[in-house]
Amino acid sequence: MITPEKLYNLNSAPRISFSYGVAKKWTLNASSGVYYKLPVYSVLGFADNNNVLANKSAKYTRSTHYTSDVEFLPNDGLRFTVEGFCKQYANVAVSARDAISLANLGTDFTALGNEAVITNGKGKAYGIALFVQKKLTKKFFRILSYTYYRSLYSGTCSKLIVSSWDNRQLLSDTWG
DSSP states (O other): OOOHHHHHHHHTOOEEEEEEEEETTEEEEEEEEEEEEOOOHHHHTOBOTTSOBTTTTOOOEEEEEEEEEEEEEEETTEEEEEEEEEEEEEEEEEETTTOOBGGGSTTSSSOTTOSOEEEEEEEEEEEEEEEEEEEEETTEEEEEEEEEEEEEEOOSSSOOEEOTTOOOEEEEEEEO
16 A cells, blocks of 8 residues: 555656747647556455455556647647657556456446455557647637547456457547
8 A cells, every 4th residue: 555655756756748849830749757546446445355455555556658749830729739649557456356457347337446456457558649729719619639549458467458448539529
């Protein structure tokens, strides 16, 4: 279990970003960072038959992100970006009973993580995103994005398999 003394190290996870204007309306951006996420409460609160918390030693999930994009600003009210990203996950919760990553079990209507887990799973997600933003001008705005991605996780074996969240394509359109 992560103690309050170790929490300082989680909050000081490294991050770096870079932005370079290559032309008047074009910018290259890149960033990288390490992030930590507390296990879900159903994992942390699971008690065995003796009413002992079975997952007291569950580790925070570690996520290392890498992104880079090209941004084009043709005018003050319009922005286009193309972004590539990769995320690497460590300390992912894995079912102690089934040896399957909880990330591969999440599409049922059930209490996910209500079982003993070990936090030695791995995962990765990567993809490309296209983004268009029209800022609020003349009483109209719009944000349109499309992402193609892959999401893979491993259980106790090291083989990465498609996660339950790997629907590969996301389309979002917001306007008003």
